[in-house]
Amino acid sequence: MAKPTPLSGYPELLPAQRFVETTVLDTLAEVFELHGFVNIETRAVEPLDQLLRKGDTSKEVYLLKRLQDEDAGKDAGVGLHFDLTVPFARYVLENAGKLEFPFRRYQIQKAWRGERPQEGRYREFTQADIDVVGVGELPVHHDVEVARVMLDALSRLTFLPGFRLQVNNRKLIQGFYAGLGVPDLDETMRLIDKLDKLPADVVRTQLVESGLSESQADRCLELATICTTDDSFVGKVRGLGVEHPLLDEGLDELAALVRGCAPLVTDRVRIEADLKIARGLDYYTGTVFETRLDGHESLGSICSGGRYDALASDGKNTYPGVGISLGVSRLLVPLLNSGALVADRSVPSVVLVALTDEESRPESDALAGRLRARGIPCEVAASPQKFGKQIRYAERRGIPYVLFSTEDGPQIKDIRSGDQVGIDPDTWAPPASDVRPTITTAITTQETNQ
């Protein structure tokens, strides 16, 4: 067959790139588990009625159809999930009697959307979601918790640019609009949500056209300009002179969130209360999250989520939830494809065990086994070439050490420095920094602190 060509919208990685991705995924999993979140995996497919339940036609769903089905037009009644929230809500309902609530879970899986591929948006992509779900009620400190966990995780991905977690609260927005006497809260929120695409004066005109007075429109726009890295937004909102019980509730929740996250803020990973964030297309009922990657703002939000008062409901019980979803492919694939993020090895091996001749392969295998027994990844040379060729074999793969059998016993060569020393294969270990491939970054961020 001829050389196959890539499928648009289905990114695949070369081994060294994939190493960067697995490092990110392993770090996320480790941090999520440190915070008591358990991993689950849901099937790739959901019944069509589940997939259409959210009623959002912008999610392009792929249906499955059996090739051997005699009725060519018939589908199998199931489609690939387009996010991890719909399957999680279904999983919670299906297994509610067997789960302990509050239920903290993380899920790292592929999802699929039939949309037009563009940078950061793919037809197949990996998401990493954390959610906490309760039965009946779920205190607001869990909103703080999921934000803290994600900040903790992002702060450990030190080879990535900085992150800016932007938080807001739907109760704050809706309470403010209600206190102002705005006629249609949802429509106003939808228009304000366009501020990242349209100039303020255009949005203002649309607000007035939608039925707001000029003064109401100005107040809504003023609210949307408030953005602080601490809880000083409370005073600024109060200064606008609007009163409503729902506004008070939203201000309290958002202030608790910003204060609760403060201990995790670093130069690289920051939080800000940005009162124009609304996530207008989703059904959040309180806290909302978005996240910008420093220097890559054009990717949009790479980590989003919020609070659902009814993530799921079975008629008897309601399950409120709060969660946040990191778009792993959206975050990494552009950085990997541009070469901004690279690993220095295309194999996990730290050591290449050289081979004198094919007859001595069992001895080289045994030597490799002694290193592996102590957790040192290694491989035995594929053929007994001249030692210079075996060293170049290691070099091409980024393997830092070659282990030789000599008359004086085993010797190890660091092929970067050329240093060669005798070692005991039952005690020698590489420096910790050599055990795993090193990830390096050629990223210039626009700014690393604000």
Next chain:
Amino acid sequence: MAKPTPLSGYPELLPAQRFVETTVLDTLAEVFELHGFVNIETRAVEPLDQLLRKGDTSKEVYLLKRLQDEDAGKDAGVGLHFDLTVPFARYVLENAGKLEFPFRRYQIQKAWRGERPQEGRYREFTQADIDVVGVGELPVHHDVEVARVMLDALSRLTFLPGFRLQVNNRKLIQGFYAGLGVPDLDETMRLIDKLDKLPADVVRTQLVESGLSESQADRCLELATICTTDDSFVGKVRGLGVEHPLLDEGLDELAALVRGCAPLVTDRVRIEADLKIARGLDYYTGTVFETRLDGHESLGSICSGGRYDALASDGKNTYPGVGISLGVSRLLVPLLNSGALVADRSVPSVVLVALTDEESRPESDALAGRLRARGIPCEVAASPQKFGKQIRYAERRGIPYVLFSTEDGPQIKDIRSGDQVGIDPDTWAPPASDVRPTITTAITTQETNQ
């Protein structure tokens, strides 16, 4: 909505069951990397012509179809992969210029087949594949290598029943048949392959009907009864008096395989040269592998593979490969569903940090953070209930320790023994055996050694 019901053929796991699965997957990945195998991940879909390339109509393929496509009968021209070999072969061709050969890779992913669900056979299932692929040629020591790596991996899954890796070689079978003067080698192999389902006398009748003499049929059946745990099969085959150069080659390769694996054999994980194994439906050209799980032989082979002289070819180059694929779902889902394999915790947390009152949550969070900084998974109590209730909260999840703030400083209680002692949260660590949930097995194997 009403409580959803499971989809037949799409197994999903509860958190404690999933923990068993991730432990298996993590162990496999760790061992594969220790042997220098690099992880890759391929997209879930392949173009239809790739999926049908093997020409095996028993693989029921799921096609994708966009829900919003205006032509309701039209599919997207791609389908879900039914194994990891077809996508790997395509990946090798697509990226050949960017890979280093011999290329060792492992791949742990879902695959899908639209077949009728039954125990151990699912519509969605997880496979763990290792393969070594060369360009032009690939020495037979890589056949030994992949078997050794899988034996090493299986031997570390100590909570599972024992495994019996059954190996054979197509050259041995075909050389023997050719030396005997059998008219149709493939048909004879296909009939012998039925020995695990049909009595020998029925297979004998079919062999004779297919054109073999009675003496040829007997000799083929005698070959198929040879089964040894060392290289003594060579003498037994020689004793049948058949001569052929391809037979010699097959005997040499298989003997090297059995001898090369001998250092990894344990009571639990064994190898045998079983000369009836042929994997007749696949296109192997040398070594073939199957694996039986002790006490669960009815599951069939849970780990299979072999050598392809042409895993892939682009007209210019041919890429021979040898690999082995562990059916993770086939292996684990029956054991998990029957309760034969369980984990003692439904959360990763080792410690529940108790909460005195909602106001002191920041202190409890900080205490938890000090444990997490040293890699100890923990969670803070969801609400400031009475301490007895907080202990029962931990008990229900299998969390072994509860950390209290007392007037005398932090104290930790092992809720299994009731022992409570004062600790320094910056130095205390649980015993290593408590860091991860414990997996226990209620399996009675038919036999653990042969």
